[in-house]
Amino acid sequence: xxxxxxxxxxxxxxxxxxxxxxxxxxxxxxxxxxxxxxxxxxxxxxxxxxxxxxxxxxxxxxxxxxxxxxxxxxxxxxxxxxxxxxxxxxxxxxxxxxxxxxxxxxxxxxxxxxxxxxxxxxxxxxxxxxxxxxxxxxxxxxxxxxxxxxxxxxxxxxxxxxxxxxxxxxxxxxxxxxxxxxxxxxxxxxxxxxxxxxxxxxxxxxxxxxxxxxxxxxxxxxxxxxxxxxxxxxxxxxxxxxxxxxxxxxxxxxxxxxxxxxxxxxxxxxxxxxxxxxxxxxxxxxxxxxxxxxxxxxxxxxxxxxxxxxxxxxxxxxxxxxxxxxxxxxxxxxxxxxxxxxxxxxxxxxxxxxxxxxxxxxxxxxxxxxxxxxxxxxxxxxxxxxxxxxxxxxxx
Amino acid sequence: xxxxxxxxxxxxxxxxxxxxxxxxxxxxxxxxxxxxxxxxxxxxxxxxxxxxxxxxxxxxxxxxxxxxxxxxxxxxxxxxxxxxxxxxxxxxxxxxxxxxxxxxxxxxxxxxxxxxxxxxxxxxxxxxxxxxxxxxxxxxxxxxxxxxxxxxxxxxxxxxxxxxxxxxxxxxxxxxxxxxxxxxxxxxxxxxxxxxxxxxxxxxxxxxxxxxxxxxxxxxxxxxxxxxxxxxxxxxxxxxxxxxxxxxxxxxxxxxxxxxxxxxxxxxxxxxxxxxxxxxxxxxxxxxxxxxxxxxxxxxxxxxxxxxxxxxxxxxxxxxxxxxxxxxxxxxxxxxxxxxxxxxxxxxxxxxxxxxxxxxxxxxxxxxxxxxxxxxxxxxxxxxxxxxxxxxxxxx
Numbered sequence: 001x002x003x004x005x006x007x008x009x010x011x012x013x014x015x016x017x018x019x020x021x022x023x024x025x026x027x028x029x030x031x032x033x034x035x036x037x038x039x040x041x042x043x044x045x046x047x048x049x050x051x052x053x054x055x056x057x058x059x060x061x062x063x064x065x066x067x068x069x070x071x072x073x074x075x076x077x078x079x080x081x082x083x084x085x086x087x088x089x090x091x092x093x094x095x096x097x098x099x100x101x102x103x104x105x106x107x108x109x110x111x112x113x114x115x116x117x118x119x120x121x122x123x124x125x126x127x128x129x130x131x132x133x134x135x136x137x138x139x140x141x142x143x144x145x146x147x148x149x150x151x152x153x154x155x156x157x158x159x160x161x162x163x164x165x166x167x168x169x170x171x172x173x174x175x176x177x178x179x180x181x182x183x184x185x186x187x188x189x190x191x192x193x194x195x196x197x198x199x200x201x202x203x204x205x206x207x208x209x210x211x212x213x214x215x216x217x218x219x220x221x222x223x224x225x226x227x228x229x230x231x232x233x234x235x236x237x238x239x240x241x242x243x244x245x246x247x248x249x250x251x252x253x254x255x256x257x258x259x260x261x262x263x264x265x266x267x268x269x270x271x272x273x274x275x276x277x278x279x280x281x282x283x284x285x286x287x288x289x290x291x292x293x294x295x296x297x298x299x300x301x302x303x304x305x306x307x308x309x310x311x312x313x314x315x316x317x318x319x320x321x322x323x324x325x326x327x328x329x330x331x332x333x334x335x336x337x338x339x340x341x342x343x344x345x346x347x348x349x350x351x352x353x354x355x356x357x358x359x360x361x362x363x364x365x366x367x368x369x370x371x372x373x374x375x376x377x378x379x380x381x382x383x384x385x386x387x388x389x390x391x392x393x394x395x396x
Numbered sequence: 397x398x399x400x401x402x403x404x405x406x407x408x409x410x411x412x413x414x415x416x417x418x419x420x421x422x423x424x425x426x427x428x429x430x431x432x433x434x435x436x437x438x439x440x441x442x443x444x445x446x447x448x449x450x451x452x453x454x455x456x457x458x459x460x461x462x463x464x465x466x467x468x469x470x471x472x473x474x475x476x477x478x479x480x481x482x483x484x485x486x487x488x489x490x491x492x493x494x495x496x497x498x499x500x501x502x503x504x505x506x507x508x509x510x511x512x513x514x515x516x517x518x519x520x521x522x523x524x525x526x527x528x529x530x531x532x533x534x535x536x537x538x539x540x541x542x543x544x545x546x547x548x549x550x551x552x553x554x555x556x557x558x559x560x561x562x563x564x565x566x567x568x569x570x571x572x573x574x575x576x577x578x579x580x581x582x583x584x585x586x587x588x589x590x591x592x593x594x595x596x597x598x599x600x601x602x603x604x605x606x607x608x609x610x611x612x613x614x615x616x617x618x619x620x621x622x623x624x625x626x627x628x629x630x631x632x633x634x635x636x637x638x639x640x641x642x643x644x645x646x647x648x649x650x651x652x653x654x655x656x657x658x659x660x661x662x663x664x665x666x667x668x669x670x671x672x673x674x675x676x677x678x679x680x681x682x683x684x685x686x687x688x689x690x691x692x693x694x695x696x697x698x699x700x701x702x703x704x705x706x707x708x709x710x711x712x713x714x715x716x717x718x719x720x721x722x723x724x725x726x727x728x729x730x731x732x733x734x735x736x737x738x739x740x741x742x743x744x745x746x747x748x749x750x751x752x753x754x755x756x757x758x759x760x761x762x763x764x765x766x767x768x769x770x771x772x773x774x775x776x777x778x779x780x781x782x783x784x785x786x787x788x789x790x791x792x
Contacts, residue, residue, distance in 0.1 A: 158654060162558020167675040172685075239686050249657070254667050255680035257657040258554060261645070271650050279563040284651035289568075290635050294690035 004274070005093055007034035007118070009085055009109050010100035012043045014205040015123040015149060018266050019098050019274070020047060026280060033093050036085040036101070036109065040067035040078075048076055055091055057084030085109040090116035096274070099124040100149070102207050103330050104372055107131055111365065114138045114146075121273035123149035125224045130323040131368045132227030146228065147273040151202075152221055153228055154269035155247035155260035160229070163252065170251040171231050173221055174241040175300070175308075176201050178213040180343075181240065185304050191343045193336065201244035201264040210333045214346050215300070219311020220329075223322050226315055233315045238308060240298040245287055263287050306347050310354060320371035321359035327375035328353035335383045345386040353378045400670070401489055403430035403514070405481055405505050406496035408439045410601040411519040411545060414662050415494050415670070416443060422676060429490050432481040432497070432505065436463035436474075444472055451487055453480030481505040486512035492670070495520040496545070498603050499726050500768055503527055507761065510534045510542075517669035519545035521620045526719040527764045528623030542624065543669040547598075548617055549624055550665035551643035551656035556625070559648065566647040567627050569617055570637040571696070571704075572597050574609040576739075577636065581700050587739045589732065597640035597660040606729045610742050611696070615707020616725075619718050622711055629711045634704060636694040641683055659683050702743050706750060716767035717755040723771035724749035731779045741782040749774045 006023065010016045016037070023030040032051035037044045040063035048056055048071055057079040058064050064080025071078065079087055089097050089109040097113040098121045099106055106124030111131070113120060115138060122128070127135055139146055148154050152173045160168065179198050180191060196213040197206055204212070211217035222236050247269075249259040262268050263285055271280040302309045307329075314325040332349040335341045341349075353375055362368050402419065406412045412433070419426040428447035433440045436459035444452055444467055453475040454460050460476020467474065475483055485493050485505040493509040494517045495502055502520030507527070509516060511534060518524070523531055535542055544550050548569045556564065575594050576587060592609040593602055600608070607613035618632050643665075645655040658664050659681055667676040698705050703725075710721040728745040731737045737745075749771055758764050 158652065164674060169682075241685075246655075249685075251682060252675050253677040254664060254675040255658050255661075255678050255682055256554065256664055256668065256675070257683055259642075259655045259657055261653040261655055262651050265651075268650060268652055272652065278560060279648050279650040279652070282650040286565075286647060286651055287653055289637075289645075289693035290695045292693060294692045296690045297685035297688060299686045 003031045004029060005031050005033045005095045006274070007036075007089060007091065007094035007097045007113070008032065008100065009036040009089055009097060009106065010038075010102060010124070011035040011047055012037045012039075012041070013100055013102055014203070015100035015266060015270065016098070019100065019270050020051060022267060022271055022274060022280070023051065025283075029280075030274065034088040034091055036088045038101075039063055045070050048074060052076070054093070055079065055088050057088045059084070086112035089113035089118070094118055096121055098149070098274075099127060102205055104130060104326060107368070108365070111135060111138065114142065114144050117142050117144060119144060120146045121149050121270070122146050123270075125150055125220050126326055128224040128227045129220050129326045130372065131362060131365065132223065132322070133362060134365065134368065136227050147276050148224075148228055149266075149269050149273045150221060150224065151264070151266065151269045152248040153225060154272055156225065156229060156250055158260045158272065159248070159250040159258035163250070163258070165230075167252045167254070168231070168250060169253045170235050170237055171225055171229060172237045172239055172249040172251060172257075173218060173225060174244070174246050174248050175215060175218045175238055176212065176244045177240045177242055177298075178215065180213055180304075181242065188304065189342060189344050193339060196336070196343060200242070202266070204266070206337055207330075207333055210336060210346070211329070213343070214307045215305040216307035216311070216329050216346070216350070218300075219308045219314075220326065222308075222311045223315045233312055238300050240300055241296065242298075243292065243295055245292065246295060261287055307350060310347075310350050314354065317359050319359040320362045320367060321354070321357065323362060323368050323371040324357045324359060324375040325350060325354060327372045328379040331376050331379035332383060335386075341383055341386040345383065349379050349382045349386065352382045399427045400425060401427050401429045401491045402670070403432075403485060403487065403490035403493045403509070404428065404496065405432040405485055405493060405502065406434075406498060406520070407431040407443055408433045408435075408437070409496055409498055410599070411496035411662060411666065412494070415496065415666050416447060418663060418667055418670060418676070419447065421679075425676075426670065430484040430487055432484045434497075435459055441466050444470060448472070450489070451475065451484050453484040455480070482508035485509035485514070490514055492517055494545070494670075495523060498601055500526060500722060503764070504761070507531060507534065510538065510540050513538050513540060515540060516542045517545050517666070518542050519666075521546055521616050522722055524620040524623045525616050525722045526768065527758060527761065528619065528718070529758060530761065530764065532623050543672050544620075544624055545662075545665050545669045546617060546620065547660070547662065547665045548644040549621060550668055552621065552625060552646055554656045554668065555644070555646040555654035559646070559654070561626075563648045563650070564627070564646060565649050566631050566633055567621055567625060568633045568635055568645040568647060568653075569614060569621060570640070570642050570644050571611060571614045571634055572608065572640045573636045573638055573694075574611065576609055576700075577638065584700065585738060585740050589735060592732070592739060596638070598662070600662070602733055603726070603729055606732060606742070607725070609739070610703045611701035612703035612707070612725050612742070612746070614696075615704045615710075616722065618704075618707045619711045629708055634696050636696055637692065638694075639688065639691055641688065642691060657683055703746060706743075706746050710750065713755050715755040716758045716763060717750070717753065719758060719764050719767040720753045720755060720771040721746060721750060723768045724775040727772050727775035728779060731782075737779055737782040741779065745775050745778045745782065748778045
């Protein structure tokens with residue numbers, strides 16, 4: 001295979017930097033032609049000097065100006081502003097766009113890439129959660145393939161490979177249970193930001209790590225799985241698997257299951273999406289089952305972790321409901337990470353916003369973005385009345 | 397797909413009867429055109445009346461005469477004698493030959509089916525153990541596919557599906573450990589025939605159940621995996637997995653593993669081989685991971701169960717060594733099942749026969765059958781000098 005030309009959206013984040021590590025390891029296979037980052041700090045400048053993209057974007061024009069001056073010796077176009085990432089995503093010479101911007105901000109540039117006919121390696125699950133119907137329809141229309149980077153969806157994608165779609169009975173997403181799986185219900189109002197950021201198995205960014213602690217991450221993944229694999233909600237199950245080595249499973253109509261396994265390291269699923277249909281000879285330690293001890297599986301606990309159910313409910317409601325769910329969660333997690341509200345306020349906020357919302361059809365990007373804006377405003381209102389984190393620690 | 401015409405070799409055994417159960421469940425998919433059984437008892441007559449094959453064989457001409465009289469009202473040809481199974485296997489109108497005769501006796505009819513260009517669903521691992529080079533060369537020459545029925549090899553076959561052969565790093569066969577995994581070394585000279593026939597997870601015939609107890613089964617499966625999947629001995633590993641729900645795994649060059657899982661029920665792998673490339677909607681209970689508790693994995697124990705190592709050694713020696721190994725094991729297991737020798741005499745006999753043998757090339761069927769005969773004679777001699785089962789129980 002020749003060199004694959006990559007555009008990386010969210011290049012300074014956790015997935016973005018891991019992707020660039022792989023590019024550095026396989027220089028004959030990959031070339032970076034575009035990068036998009038939120039801010040234009042030193043990390044981005046180092047990436048530009050090392051990987052020599054032709055075009056780079058940052059969110060703010062002032063950051064772009066600064067970066068342009070810093071990189072004046074390099075043959076690179078620096079774009080700035082809210083639409084710049086979409087321009088980089090859709091640019092002419094990219095073969096594969098790695099969509100790794102965190103949160104709702106990833107939707108518009110990813111959709112722009114799809115509309116430009118680019119293959120997508122998708123880490124930004126919000127693209128599918130917010131606008132799954134729209135995105136999958138656009139991708140189908142343009143014959144664009146969307147390769148999952150989320151470890152669970154990569155596992156399912158691998159376990160579906162070479163099998164007939166009509167033989168699939170059920171998708172089973174595994175969930176680590178996060179840092180609070182062993183905390184009783186009454187203990188959850190005492191947990192802190194630092195506790196929530198201590199994920200037992202995976203090293204990820206702060207937003208997704210908090211989502212793992214609430215299990216909202218798994219709720220979002222159920223929605224993502226629905227759109228990626230065309231499977232109805234009642235045929236997508238979740239099982240708690242504390243060791244995070246079985247990354248997910250597919251059950252077939254003959255009772256057979258195929259599971260994808262490995263050590264918890266995002267370079268695995270990233271590498272699979274980058275090099276698909278081949279596999280990269282990654283220098284990851286193999287999974288030594290005999291040395292691991294036991295692999296355990298437990299049912300989810302909707303009592304303590306209701307966010308998973310909210311994901312199923314939003315998917316069943318359809319239309320803009322998943323976009324509302326996602327926006328409410330993003331606002332609540334941001335407030336929690338800022339120390340403005342306590343942990344339990346995240347689920348509480350999502351529930352209140354969902355129950356107040358009147359979901360409509362999500363046929364256009366505008367429908368989706370409008371629902372997103374409405375839900376953020378509603379969430380901020382709820383969050384303003386939530387007990388602050390410091391107070392709750394005091395009176396728990 | 398139209399009706400697949402099946403020939404079932406070993407129709408009254410454990411795999412044969414399970415195969416016919418599946419045929420009965422899917423009458424639109426399968427039709428039985430030939431059966432071969434060892435003896436012509438009532439079970440075979442019932443199968444003939446129910447499935448209406450056009451041709452049937454039994455090993456002895458006197459059994460054939462009796463059966464012919466009993467089935468005089470049916471349009472069926474009954475053949476008898478040592479070559480009759482091969483005639484049924486190679487007959488004109490079969491699409492797929494299920495090779496499920498137990499032991500070395502399966503080799504000649506399976507090879508006859510391959511030479512007649514029939515696809516094979518292979519439960520008789522001895523075909524590959526004794527004559528893997530010969531059999532795979534013949535199959536390649538005639539474009540014949542060999543679909544594994546052994547649960548481990550079916551698992552690997554499923555986990556290889558849709559993947560690139562050059563990306564495979566390692567095959568990992570799981571082993572239940574058999575009924576004696578928790579018995580200490582000094583306890584193994586007290587175990588009885590009844591103990592050995594009590595397999596913890598799988599319901600199988602007596603020969604293979606004893607092979608599971610010695611782990612010789614896994615040694616034979618390593619050799620079978622080598623020939624089925626073209627993988628060298630040092631890239632085939634074995635891990636003890638007591639629960640027998642992970643049926644085997646494939647590790648790829650990126651550190652990813654694909655595992656096939658399910659409840660331990662032979663209808664799974666049989667159905668997969670019969671209907672390949674589709675899957676049958678089998679009415680097997682699904683594997684409920686959350687209800688199962690833990691899955692465990694341990695390294696093998698060559699100290700207590702040396703037969704696994706004998707399998708690797710014979711594979712590395714090559715030529716007729718695996719045929720010698722298999723013949724010595726068959727003789728020893730038969731003696732153990734007859735109550736003539738104690739459990740530990742099985743491994744001991746294999747080791748002595750292997751160490752005495754001078755393996756040569758196995759390029760023709762005659763080479764293989766001659767090695768088989770030599771090893772049986774050698775094994776019987778060793779077994780004649782082994783302590784009898786009853787004696788050993790007395791003085792243990």
